[in-house]
Amino acid sequence: MRFEGFEGKVYEAADLSPLRPNPPITTEDDNDNNGEELFVPPLNFAMVDNGVFRSGFPDSANFSFLQSLGLRSIIYLCPESYPEANNEFLKANGIRLFQFGIDGCKEPFVNIPEETIREALNVVLDVKNHPLLIHCKRGKHRTGCVVGCLRKLQRWCLSSIFDEYQRFAAAKARVSDQRFMEKFDVSGMKHLPIKFSCSKR
């Protein structure tokens, strides 16, 4: 089954069989005192809401952790092609990749494409894609904008949306991103079902 009315790239995983969590990959550094394997979540990892996670770019050290989440989809917000090792991981775990290539421009040349954010949000809102991970490179700006727009749909006030955005962007927080979220019009999306915990409409 393909996602209809979707303009980003869709990678169909060859193996869509049910996920069987594998034991975490063991390396000497990732063991605790009892010799147990430890999980390494990606940089800036957090739970956004039921079935929705966010992070920076995951690498192979994070794969066993991501496996434990039982992900069904990943939303990837950069234009660069997905690394081979990550593609292999998706394939082996039946995870579908939705890529929305948003350039990682620096201020004052930031131009966040509203329509692309809207399409990404449609994927986030579709519970058939859950559990789902949203990520860009550092999990700050592009990911922060998608999550901020989701919070708008969830009717969070702007100051709480910015508080959350800044927690992840920290010293790299951008007024232009916050202005984008402030201007983002959710009135056309209010027919969509929101089945989350963190405030329902």
Next chain:
Amino acid sequence: MRFEGFEGKVYEAADLSPLRPNPPITTEDDNDNNGEELFVPPLNFAMVDNGVFRSGFPDSANFSFLQSLGLRSIIYLCPESYPEANNEFLKANGIRLFQFGIDGCKEPFVNIPEETIREALNVVLDVKNHPLLIHCKRGKHRTGCVVGCLRKLQRWCLSSIFDEYQRFAAAKARVSDQRFMEKFDVSGMKHLPIKFSCSKR
């Protein structure tokens, strides 16, 4: 039913009837452009895992948001008594309060009581208490330590635990808290069921 083997204070809410989400309280400032009521999550609010949230001290502006979470319990980590307005909110919504009075000492006089954190964790791990909010005053230190110890039980590596702790504590991050989490021994708690998303044991 009372929580057994628990040394903190337990407030039994008079009304334990099923939660009926009320519409958010409307004030002029909390309306968006279309005159819709907006939610105001508490300072430093975030989802920790399925059915577990964290934040700073909630005040009346946050009540309608908290109501939308359908909370069953609150873990309050300060020794000061709970404000009357908050007690009223708990009563009206059938939310049980577990209070663990941990002093909010400043470095270098920090002494986090290990046994108290362990008891708070037992409440967090009991899914009968979910959905549950953990909060202290600012949602940085005491809340950060409880969440950090939970992550240890979930087998997160220390650098990811500290990354998360620092995201909330920001400029107020304390080496003493991080050392506490590093030393915290979870081996005696491994018999407890962990039914979360963010990595299972």
